[in-house]
Amino acid sequence: MPPASYAMEDLAVWLARFLDAVGIAAATVGGNSIDGLIAIHLALGQPRRVGCVDILMNNASVDASGTYVADLEIADFERALRSNLIGQLICCKHFINHRKQQGGGGKIINTTSVHQEQPRAGAADYDCSKGALRNLTRTLVLEVSELGMTVNNIAPGMVLTPFNQAAIDDPDLLEKEVQSIPLKRAAQREEIGRLAVFLASSDADYVTGATYVMDGGLMQMSGQGA
Structure with missing residues (x-):
C-alpha cells in the first residue's frame, strides 16, 4: 500500500x-476537473497505451x-459548480x-x-453541487x-x-468531529475504494441508479434530540 500521506497525484503515479509491474498497462493524465474536457480528451487519446476506457469515476471536488x-461571491459559487458538477458532466459526456x-x-x-441530502449553513456552494450531481446520475x-x-x-x-487534513493533523479535533458519527470514527479511504471496486466490477452489472451512503451512520442522526 502507498503511504497514507500521499497526495492524489502521487497515488495515481504509484498505482x-x-x-505496470503486474503486467497491466496503465497511464496517468494530469488535469483539472474544472477543465474536464482536456483531461478526458487526453485519457481517451491513449488507445495504444490502455485500449478503450471501460470505467469513469468522477472523484474530484472542492x-x-x-x-x-448573503455574503457568498457568485464567482465562488460558480467555482464549486464547475469543480463538483460541470467538470463531471463534461467527462460523462465524452465517456x-x-x-x-x-x-x-x-x-x-x-x-x-x-451533503447531497443534509445541507449545512455556509455550504450552499458545495451542498448544491453535490445534490445536482446526484440528480445527474439519476438522469443518466x-x-x-x-x-x-x-x-x-x-x-x-x-x-x-x-480533504480532512486538519482533523488528520489534530487528534483532538478528529475526536471532537467524530462524536456526531454513530460509529465514532471517520472512514479510511480504502473503505470507499472497496465499494468503488465493487461498482466497477461485473458483480454490479445489475446495479444502476443507486446511491451508496458510507457515513458510519451519520445520516441517521438527523433529527435526533429534537
Whole structure:
C-alpha cells in the first residue's frame, strides 16, 4: 500500500507503476476537473497505451467555502459548480460517446456526499453541487441504460483524506468531529475504494441508479434530540 500521506497525484503515479509491474498497462493524465474536457480528451487519446476506457469515476471536488449565501461571491459559487458538477458532466459526456463507439457498456461512478441530502449553513456552494450531481446520475440512468451502461453514486461522510487534513493533523479535533458519527470514527479511504471496486466490477452489472451512503451512520442522526 502507498503511504497514507500521499497526495492524489502521487497515488495515481504509484498505482500506475504498481499496475505496470503486474503486467497491466496503465497511464496517468494530469488535469483539472474544472477543465474536464482536456483531461478526458487526453485519457481517451491513449488507445495504444490502455485500449478503450471501460470505467469513469468522477472523484474530484472542492470543499464548501464556509460563507453564508448573503455574503457568498457568485464567482465562488460558480467555482464549486464547475469543480463538483460541470467538470463531471463534461467527462460523462465524452465517456458516453467513447463507449458508443465501442458498442456500449461501461460504468460511471460519481462521488457525491452525505451533503447531497443534509445541507449545512455556509455550504450552499458545495451542498448544491453535490445534490445536482446526484440528480445527474439519476438522469443518466434514463439516458444510457439502453447502451448497457450503469451509473451509480457513492455518498461518503467524513473520510480521512487530505480533504480532512486538519482533523488528520489534530487528534483532538478528529475526536471532537467524530462524536456526531454513530460509529465514532471517520472512514479510511480504502473503505470507499472497496465499494468503488465493487461498482466497477461485473458483480454490479445489475446495479444502476443507486446511491451508496458510507457515513458510519451519520445520516441517521438527523433529527435526533429534537
